[in-house]
Amino acid sequence: MDYCFHKAYGHENALKLLCQPEKSAGAGCTSSYAYYKRKGQVGTTPKVGAQIFFGTSTSNLTHTGIVEKFDSTYVYTIEGNTSDRVARRTYKRTASNIIGYGYPAYDVEDGVSGGSTGQTAPSAPSTSGEIVYTVKAGDTLSGIAAKYGTTYQVLAAYNGISNPNVIRVGQKIRIPSGEKPSASAPAAPSSPQTSTPGTVKVEAAMYFDKAQARTYTVTADSGLNIRAGAGTGKTSLGVLKKGATVRCYGYYNKVGSVLWLYVVANGITGYVCKTHLK
Numbered sequence: 001m002d003y004c005f006h007k008a009y010g011h012e013n014a015l016k017l018l019c020q021p022e023k024s025a026g027a028g029c030t031s032s033y034a035y036y037k038r039k040g041q042v043g044t045t046p047k048v049g050a051q052i053f054f055g056t057s058t059s060n061l062t063h064t065g066i067v068e069k070f071d072s073t074y075v076y077t078i079e080g081n082t083s084d085r086v087a088r089r090t091y092k093r094t095a096s097n098i099i100g101y102g103y104p105a106y107d108v109e110d111g112v113s114g115g116s117t118g119q120t121a122p123s124a125p126s127t128s129g130e131i132v133y134t135v136k137a138g139d140t141l142s143g144i145a146a147k148y149g150t151t152y153q154v155l156a157a158y159n160g161i162s163n164p165n166v167i168r169v170g171q172k173i174r175i176p177s178g179e180k181p182s183a184s185a186p187a188a189p190s191s192p193q194t195s196t197p198g199t200v201k202v203e204a205a206m207y208f209d210k211a212q213a214r215t216y217t218v219t220a221d222s223g224l225n226i227r228a229g230a231g232t233g234k235t236s237l238g239v240l241k242k243g244a245t246v247r248c249y250g251y252y253n254k255v256g257s258v259l260w261l262y263v264v265a266n267g268i269t270g271y272v273c274k275t276h277l278k
Contacts, residue, residue: 001051001064001080002032005104017104018051029053029061036102044100046070046093047160048208051102052077058099065089067101069206131175135167148175153269157205157251157262176249202237202270203229205251205262212261213250216277218242224277226270229253230260237270246272 005014015022018032019039033053036042046052046067052075055061065079068088075098077089091098133144141164142152156164159174167173218224218240226246227234230253240246246265252274253260259274 001066004066004080019102019105029055029064030059032064033058033061033100033102039105041103041105042100043103045162046075046101047103049104049160051104053099053102054097055099056097061099069208071206133173133175135169135171135173137169139167139169141165141167141173144173144175150176151264151267151269153202154249154264158249162204201228203234203253205253207252207254208250209252210250212248212252212259212274215245215247216261216263216274218244218246218272218276219278220276224272226263226265226268226272227260228270230271231255232273234271238266238268240265240272246277 002014002018002020005017018035019041020032020035032051033042036051037058048067048069050067052065052067053061054063054065063079063081065077067075068078069076070093073093074090075093077091078086079089080086131148133148135144140152141155141161145152145155152164154176155161155173158176161167219242221242223239223241224244225232225236226238226240227236229235244265246261246263248261248263251262253262253271260271261274261277263270263272265272
């Protein structure tokens with residue numbers, strides 16, 4: 001696994017991401033876990049991009065992989081050394097051989113030897129040009145979102161924050177590229193709404209694909225519902241007119257083979273069916 005990080009990010013950045021010193025023994029699973037633990041970046045909760053460790057205890061770890069996605073029951077991984085090949089695997093989150101997770105310091109800054117000390121890892125590697133905001137006393141995720149003209153749901157998904165009501169002083173919050181500081185919150189949506197954003201819980205996105213990240217245009221003649229979850233049975237948060245634009249940062253859910261993109265449009269964050277976008 002260390003080799004993959006070295007190939008993808010280079011020697012120096014790989015060590016920072018993996019929370020390892022220059023003289024590292026990270027080729028061993030037990031040693032790798034210990035480096036994460038030393039930086040306070042271990043836990044028992046799966047996160048996209050986290051390193052999963054298998055074994056019998058933290059002092060006897062025998063296998064590792066990367067978390068590709070997860071849901072309430074399963075964790076889905078990509079692993080090497082699996083029957084002499086790289087393969088995708090699925091495990092129950094309660095499996096006894098899953099000992100824990102190490103959270104790579106994707107939010108690490110130049111010249112810093114480790115990332116945030118919290119156990120919240122971002123959903124995906126940093127995007128060039130993004131802003132990194134350091135949480136101060138009194139900050140809330142919704143307040144930070146308003147400052148940068150976005151929503152707390154977008155920041156929660158972008159940073160892998162499972163509970164948007166809990167952020168810590170000193171925590172790094174990544175702001176997607178293109179967002180700019182604003183003196184006020186985003187403008188209220190112009191379309192009629194069947195539910196008020198913020199009072200309806202929007203489902204968490206389970207998948208990420210950078211190729212999906214861009215601005216789309218609504219093609220549905222009668223308009224398109226933006227919903228609190230993937231599927232036509234989910235609560236509508238508003239109706240987007242034909243020609244309206246929506247912004248996706250790469251996150252989505254699926255209903256069968258149909259993609260429902262997690263987007264921001266008219267100040268609302270929710271899901272729209274990709275079939276009606278171009």
